[in-house]
Amino acid sequence: MKPQNPFVYGRIVTGKEFFGRAKLIERMHEYILAGQNIVVFGERRVGKTSLISEAIQQLKLPCLKVDFYEVRTEREMIIRAIRGIERLEKQVPFFNRWIALGKRARGSITQTFDQPSMVPNVSFGAYFEDPISTITDLLDYIHAFQAKKKGVVAFFDEFQGLLGLENALSILASMRSEIQTHEHTPYIFAGSIRRKMHEIFMDPKHPFYKSAIPLEIGPIDFSEIGPIIVRLFESGGRKVDSEQLQGLYEMLYGNTGDFQQLCNALWEVSKPGQMLGKNTLQDALDVVWETEIPIYAAYRKSLTQQQNRVLQTLALVDGKEPFGGQFRKVAGDISPGTVQKALVKLEEMDLVFQPYSTNDYRFYAPFFKLWLVNQASYSTL
Numbered sequence: 001m002k003p004q005n006p007f008v009y010g011r012i013v014t015g016k017e018f019f020g021r022a023k024l025i026e027r028m029h030e031y032i033l034a035g036q037n038i039v040v041f042g043e044r045r046v047g048k049t050s051l052i053s054e055a056i057q058q059l060k061l062p063c064l065k066v067d068f069y070e071v072r073t074e075r076e077m078i079i080r081a082i083r084g085i086e087r088l089e090k091q092v093p094f095f096n097r098w099i100a101l102g103k104r105a106r107g108s109i110t111q112t113f114d115q116p117s118m119v120p121n122v123s124f125g126a127y128f129e130d131p132i133s134t135i136t137d138l139l140d141y142i143h144a145f146q147a148k149k150k151g152v153v154a155f156f157d158e159f160q161g162l163l164g165l166e167n168a169l170s171i172l173a174s175m176r177s178e179i180q181t182h183e184h185t186p187y188i189f190a191g192s193i194r195r196k197m198h199e200i201f202m203d204p205k206h207p208f209y210k211s212a213i214p215l216e217i218g219p220i221d222f223s224e225i226g227p228i229i230v231r232l233f234e235s236g237g238r239k240v241d242s243e244q245l246q247g248l249y250e251m252l253y254g255n256t257g258d259f260q261q262l263c264n265a266l267w268e269v270s271k272p273g274q275m276l277g278k279n280t281l282q283d284a285l286d287v288v289w290e291t292e293i294p295i296y297a298a299y300r301k302s303l304t305q306q307q308n309r310v311l312q313t314l315a316l317v318d319g320k321e322p323f324g325g326q327f328r329k330v331a332g333d334i335s336p337g338t339v340q341k342a343l344v345k346l347e348e349m350d351l352v353f354q355p356y357s358t359n360d361y362r363f364y365a366p367f368f369k370l371w372l373v374n375q376a377s378y379s380t381l
């Protein structure tokens with residue numbers, strides 16, 4: 001039988017599929033067991049959700065997870081909260097008892113059973129009607145759960161999504177004042193849009209200011225992930241040069257998800273017994289780009305000629321020193337003012353960003369950068 005592609009991307013990974021990060025997991029365990037709140041920052045696809053899920057799973061604790069990714073309406077927020085409770089209820093039924101406490105009983109709950117598994121389906125529509133009471137109901141439920149069963153973890157993912165709601169601030173304020181009283185329950189917040197996450201947790205004017213221990217997660221060290229990847233390729237009879245692999249990893253800024261996507265494609269375009277080299281890489285990138293090209297093309301179309309030139313040059317010089325000599329040499333005749341304006345636009349469109357530590361620019365989508373480099377090499381042939 002053909003061995004299955006071992007590289008997984010686009011979903012949460014835990015257990016055997018989860019690589020490295022042993023020290024971070026240990027730290028998270030300490031915080032969780034002490035009932036501390038944590039906020040996890042990091043780029044998209046770097047592995048925040050997987051890390052948090054793995055840490056909780058290892059402790060075998062029940063988890064109430066709500067994903068607030070781009071939640072647009074209050075109704076949607078309510079549905080997501082209900083879904084989170086439903087998932088938890090499948091592992092550890094508690095809702096009925098909470099209702100029995102009588103505090104929040106308004107209307108009726110309905111319970112049906114999934115055939116043939118007989119897993120109870122509880123529906124709580126009647127309880128969650130308006131956004132503030134939904135959030136306080138949700139937090140009350142967590143609190144009561146904790147009081148009875150001990151050791152529940154609340155995990156609010158893509159938390160910055162709440163800022164999109166009309167009454168975001170009042171929702172956040174009532175959340176904060178409630179959470180503050182839940183001393184023994186660890187709340188874990190995570191989010192990919194750094195600017196917004198910082199607004200919530202680092203701005204003294206914000207209700208969540210300093211309410212959780214910040215954890216910044218970056219790439220997994222290549223010395224940790226590299227050997228695992230080499231071994232996985234070898235298990236399918238493919239040979240890879242570790243140094244080349246490291247080069248690819250760095251090209252993708254050490255983004256775990258993108259790296260797995262590329263490895264998945266490398267596996268698809270190669271056969272057992274093969275040494276992976278330049279041609280396989282080109283084929284693999286073509287596989288990755290295939291679905292993305294319409295998006296890339298749309299971006300390029302929406303930019304002016306000068307903006308496109310700056311974007312392309314950034315790709316070619318890997319975002320380094322946009323006001324330096326090398327940039328100007330590659331870009332041709334272009335004024336610093338034009339570059340400046342174009343950079344503002346590219347940042348606004350979330351195409352590039354500046355990491356804290358440098359004046360260089362990074363692409364949000366490193367595969368887009370590689371595609372631009374590829375395009376440029378064709379056009380100069």
Ligand SMILES: Nc1ncnc2c1ncn2[C@@H]1O[C@H](COP(=O)(O)OP(=O)(O)O)[C@@H](O)[C@H]1O
Nearest residue numbers: 008009010011019045046047048049050257260
């Ligand atoms: N520790 C890890 N080991 C292996 N792959 C990982 C790990 N962390 C992340 N990944 C890869 O990254 C992808 C995105 O992970 P995810 O946890 O969803 O990131 P985030 O929440 O930061 O966007 C996963 O589908 C997987 O391919």
Ligand SMILES: [Mg+2]
Nearest residue numbers: 048049050157
């Ligand atoms: Mg995530």
